[in-house]
Each structure stands twice: as structure tokens, then as C-alpha cells.
Amino acid sequence: MMFICLVHGTSIFNFYNMTELRIKKELNFAGGKKMLHIETRIEEGTCVAIMGPSGSGKTTLLRLISGLTDAAAGKIIVGKNTWLDTEKKINWPTQKRNIGYVFQNYALFPNMTIQQNLEYALVRNQDKSIVNELIEVVGLQSLINKYPITLSGGQQQRVALARALIRKPQILLLDEPLSALDEEMRSDLQDYILKLHEAYHLTTLLVSHDKKEIMKMAQQVYVLKEGKIVNTGPPATIFKNTLQFHQLTGIIRKIETQEEVVILQIQIGDNYISIPSTKIDTANLKVSDKLVFNASLESWKKITK
């Protein structure tokens, strides 16, 4: 089987900046058994979104990479290290694979405070300053002595995210990390993940159903079906026909009327925009209404750094 290297350029070092996956594993379906068979290469520093119907093998793929589930056959090469090579009988245990794994249900340890949860992840003799650094990045300074049960879902997931990064993993695996959170919190968490993804130069695999989330986070999408990658490409290409990504959601914060012109101040995430409109068009709107509206590129200018 030949592999097509996705990396551009010819330097040998590029080879070391890749994660190579070729894994086979039997999946149990309601209707019988299917073979999960994934062959791909991921460039270091990329965020890859994995989507597909339930039972298509998304979680299994993450578990295979982490070593929590054993592959039937295959190879996992991360940078210079071979984590798995069933032919050569190499199979690193989960503990040795340098990954960060964030679970859908957070999986924080209830018997430990937030600080203890993070400190537990330290490698022996590791500098403790990383704990404070990550606590600050995810904005949890005021909660370090609390127990997980007293935190909101969003806060817990921020702890889980910080905890997964203590060991400075090469690969961050996110298994539908935000699906249990409401829209607003989700958007916040996405920002945190992006920030961390870039700051720590992570290769991230994100299982998600949320097209908006994938558009925002990922450079590459794998669409899985019955254990195979059936479609892959940048999100914009994948969603070309299905996603109306020119739609924005926001909350009206202010309505200013100047004769016949009405200026709506709308909050989108952390940002405010002002949109001019007419009295007639906005007659039914009031402050704190939630809106979905189209963003159009009628006139635009490219920003150069």
C-alpha cells in the first residue's frame, strides 16, 4: 500500500512533523460487524475534525490512537516515535503515548480539587509552573480549591482541557468535548481550545457534529462512515452544499433611531457590530432579542499584516 504524503516540500524534517495512521479494528454494529480501516497522515499543528453518524467509529479512532483500545492491525507513527506497529509487535501503552484526551463527560476526579486534578497529571519531577500557567490560560484562578462537582459544565470542561495539556502532549484528542454545553459556553470553549491549540502547537483531533464549530476550529475534516473515511478536505469544501455559514447569530444590545434610519448594535460572541436598517424593517425588534441574520460580502478589503 502506497501513501500519499500530504506535506509540501522535500525536507526530510517534514516527515518527522507528521502523524501517520494506518489502523484496522473490528467494530460492532447493531447490524453486525464492520471493519474500521483508517489510513491517513496528519501534519503537525493541524486541527482535524472528525464527523460522521454514530457508530461510524469516531470515538474508536480516538481510543485506538490513545491506546485505550487495541488495534487489530496497523501502525501509528507520531513524529519520530512508532507508537504502534503490529507487524513489529510494537504497542506502546496509553501511559507512554504522549496524548491529551478530553472526554465528553469531562472525567474529572471527584476526590480531587481543581488544583489537585491538574497536579495529578504532572510527570514526576516536572516543573509545577505549568499548572499555574494553564490555570491562567483557561481563567480558573478563582476555582482552584473547589471540587469538580461544584463547577458548571463549561468550567469543568476548561479544567479537563487544562489537565489534558499538563504533560505537553503531541496530540490532543477531543471527543465531542462541547456537546453537553449550551451555545454561549460552547463558543467560549472553542476560543479556549483554539488559543491552546496554537499556543502549544498541538496536533488536534476533534470529534464534532457541529458544522459551525468545525468551520471555526478545523483546517481539515474527515467524514467517517462505517469505519472508513468517505470524504476529506477543508471544512469550506466539505460543507459547500450543506452549510449556510454566512448566517450569524447575535443578541440586540442597543437600538438607536435617527430619523428613518435605525442602527442596531448586535453582540456576536464577544464582539459588537452596528448594522444600519430602517424603521419599517426593525419595527418588531427590541433590545435583547436574539437574531439570526445573513452576513454578506458586498464590499470587502483584505488585511495584510
Added chain:
Amino acid sequence: MNEAFWQTLLLTFQLAAITTVLLFFIGIPLAYFLANTNSRIKPILETLVSMPLVLPPTVLGFYLLLAFSPENTFGSWLENTFGLRLVFSFTGLVIGSVIYSLPFMVHPIQAGLENLPQSYTDASYTLGKSKWETLLNVLLPNIKPALLTGIVLSFAHTVGEFGVVLMIGGNIPGETKVASIAIYDEVEGLNYALANQYAFVLFAFSFVVLMVVYSINRQGNK
């Protein structure tokens, strides 16, 4: 007479304490194994652990008596190799009690471990922690009520055992005569008052112990 009363009670609680400590260290690895294995021997092992629940104690006692007896292979081997005679001895009682109370330690711990989300273990492994570190720092601290239930029930059950003790321990004061045997003994001798003293202590003890367990579980469920 008073001295004998306290001696018997002391022996009873000594037996229960030693049995419980041993069971704690045997029960945790056994429960951990049973909670995590899919091996074919799991049902066999589970059956063996649970046997004392349904078996008349005299049956268990009878086989232990045969095994420990110096006239049989195992018993004579023990005596010749280690100079150990388990029949009618305190050590023999401890071994019998450990086997007899095994399910009371293993079942709560196994159930506790099985009820913990798998993601705790997975998360700990992905953080680079070994099975041992995970068990010690993550799993056991999160099943404290189960551990306590196991400890308390094993202790109480050992205090209350009768059949096994009678079969392999007999009735030697200061060596194998425990409270439940003493009650039987005193009733046989028509000493109802003394029998009542023993009986009352055991009754009160059992009541308090079970109440403690239920209160703790109630708190745990809150």
C-alpha cells in the same frame, strides 16, 4: 467468670479485626480483578467468592477441618514443613473466617469499582498514570463508602460466625472460644444469665454496626 467473659469478647474482636485487615488486602485486588476482567475464569472465581453466602457454614467448616487435619496430606504437610497446626487453633480460625467472610468484603468493593465511570480510569491512563497509581489515587478514594461497607460487614460477619468456628476451632477458652460459641456453651450449661450477656453484646454491636453502614450510605447518596 467475669474474666472469662472479657477474654472471650476480646478474642472475638481480635479474630474479627485480624480477619478484616487480611480481607481488606485480599479483597481489593480480588475485587479489582473481578471488576476489570472478561476472562473465562471470572464466573468461576465469582462463584467461589460467593459460595459462603449460600453454603451452610458447617459444610465449609467440615471441609476445612478435613484439609487442616494433620491426618490428611495438606494438614500433615503444613505441620511437617512449617510446624503449623491449623485445627483447633486461632490461626486456623483466622483462615476459616477469611474464607467465610470473603464475599462481604469483595462484593461491595467490586460493585463500587464497577459503578465508577470507565472514563476515570481512561483519563488517568491518558495522563500517564499506571494501573497501580490509578487504583490508589483515583479509584479507591472514589469508592470510600463501598470500602467502609466492606470493612464493617466483614468485621460484623466474623463476629457473628458460628458454624465454621465450631467445626475447626472447637471451644478452647482464650484460643478458639468466641462469643457466639460461648452463648451456645452457656445455654447448654443452663447459664442463661451469662448467655444473655454475650447475646446482648452481640445484639447491640450488630445494631450499631448496621446503623453506621446505613447512615454512611445515606450520606453518600445525598
